[in-house]
Amino acid sequence: MAHFVKKRGKSSPEVSTASLPDIIFMLLFFFMVVTVLRDGERKVKVVVPQATQLQKLEQKSLVNHIWIGQPVDKYRDLYGTKPRIQLGDKFATENDIPLFLEQHKIKVPEPQRPRITSSLKVDGDVTMGIVTDVKTILRKSGQLKLNYSARPKQD
Amino acid sequence: MAKKSSRERMKNEINAGSMADIAFLLLIFFLVTTTIDVDKGITVKLPPWSDEPPEIQKLKTRNVFSVLVNAQDQLLVRGELADIDELRERAKEFIANPQRRDDLSTDPKNAIISLKNDRGTSYKQYVAVYNELKAAYDELWDEECQRLYGIPYSDDLPTAYKRAIKEKIPMVLSEAEPTNFGEE
Numbered sequence: 468m469a470h471f472v473k474k475r476g477k478s479s480p481e482v483s484t485a486s487l488p489d490i491i492f493m494l495l496f497f498f499m500v501v502t503v504l505r506d507g508e509r510k511v512k513v514v515v516p517q518a519t520q521l522q523k524l525e526q527k528s529l530v531n532h533i534w535i536g537q538p539v540d541k542y543r544d545l546y547g548t549k550p551r552i553q554l555g556d557k558f559a560t561e562n563d564i565p566l567f568l569e570q571h572k573i574k575v576p577e578p579q580r581p582r583i584t585s586s587l588k589v590d591g592d593v594t595m596g597i598v599t600d601v602k603t604i605l606r607k608s609g610q611l612k613l614n615y616s617a618r619p620k621q622d
Numbered sequence: 623m624a625k626k627s628s629r630e631r632m633k634n635e636i637n638a639g640s641m642a643d644i645a646f647l648l649l650i651f652f653l654v655t656t657t658i659d660v661d662k663g664i665t666v667k668l669p670p671w672s673d674e675p676p677e678i679q680k681l682k683t684r685n686v687f688s689v690l691v692n693a694q695d696q697l698l699v700r701g702e703l704a705d706i707d708e709l710r711e712r713a714k715e716f717i718a719n720p721q722r723r724d725d726l727s728t729d730p731k732n733a734i735i736s737l738k739n740d741r742g743t744s745y746k747q748y749v750a751v752y753n754e755l756k757a758a759y760d761e762l763w764d765e766e767c768q769r770l771y772g773i774p775y776s777d778d779l780p781t782a783y784k785r786a787i788k789e790k791i792p793m794v795l796s797e798a799e800p801t802n803f804g805e806e
Binding site: 491502518587589595599606607609612614615619 | 641652663666670760
C-alpha cells in the first residue's frame with residue numbers, strides 16, 4: 468500500500484505533447500503538397516459541360532489552360548458579353564495563343580515536351596465558332612494534344 | 623550557488639509547446655486554400671495542320687457514319703434526324719456490324735465517323751455528341767478486351783494489349799471544317 472502511494476507521488480500525470488507538432492507538420496506538408504494555389508483571377512465565366520468518358524490529366528506542370536467564356540459581370544462594361552479567351556490571368560485573342568504555348572513550353576524540360584496537353588476550359592453555352600478558331604490555331608502551332616475539360620455526369 | 627542555478631537554466635529546453643499552434647495555423651491556412659479538384663476531361667488528338675487541302679478520298683458510303691450538328695443543336699445522322707440518346711447504340715452497331723448488314727461498315731478497321739458541326743453549335747452539344755461517339759468506341763474496346771483477355775478495358779492496361787485492341791478497332795473520327803451559319 469505504501470509502495471503504491473509512493474509511486475503515484477513520483478509520476479507526472481501529464482500526457483506528453485512533444486510529438487504533436489510532428490503530427491501537425493505531417494498534415495501540413497500533405498496539404499502543402501496537394502494544394503493548388505489559384506493562379507490569378509478568373510475573368511471569364513466558365514461552367515464546363517458534363518460528360519461521361521473522362522480521363523484524368525496527369526502532371527499539372529505539363530498542362531496549359533485556355534479559358535473561353537463570357538466576361539464576368541465586372542468586366543461586362545469594358546468587354547461586352549461576347550465570349551472571350553483568357554490566357555494566364557488576362558484577356559487575349561487567338562493570335563496570342565502561339566506565344567502563350569511557347570512561354571509554357573520553355574518551362575518544361577525538353578524530353579517531356581511532346582506530352583504537353585492543352586486543357587480547354589470552355590463554357591457550355593459558348594458557340595463552336597470561337598472554339599474552332601482556337602483549335603485551328605492550336606493545330607497550326609503543333610499543339611495537338613487537347614483535353615476538353617468536363618465535369619462527371621450526375622444521374 | 624548562483625553559478626549552479628545558471629547552468630541548470632542552460633540545460634532547460636526551449637518550450638516547444640507553441641510549435642503545435644504555429645503548425646496548426648499554417649495547416650488551417652492550407653486547408654482553406656486547398657482545392658482538390660482533379661482536372662478531368664475528354665482527351666482528343668487533333669490532326670496536324672497542312673496548308674494544302676486534304677486529298678479527297680473515295681470512301682464507300684457504307685463505311686461512313688456521318689454526324690451533323692446544326693446551329694439549333696439538332697442532329698442529322700446518316701441523312702436523317704436523330705436523337706442524341708440513340709447515337710451511342712447506333713455508332714456501336716455501325717462500327718461492329720454484328721449482323722453483317724450491308725449498309726453498315728465492312729469492318730471496324732474501315733469504319734469512319736465523320737463529325738461536322740456549325741459555328742453556331744453550342745459547345746455543350748458538341749461535347750455531348752463527342753462524348754457519345756467516344757463512349758461507343760470505349761464500350762467496343764471494353765467488349766473486345768473482355769473477349770480477348772477477360773479483363774475490363776482501362777488506361778492502365780499493358781501497352782501491348784492496348785495496341786492490339788486499337789489495331790482491331792481503331793478510333794477514326796474525322797472532323798470537317800464547320801459550316802458558317804448561325805454564329806452570334
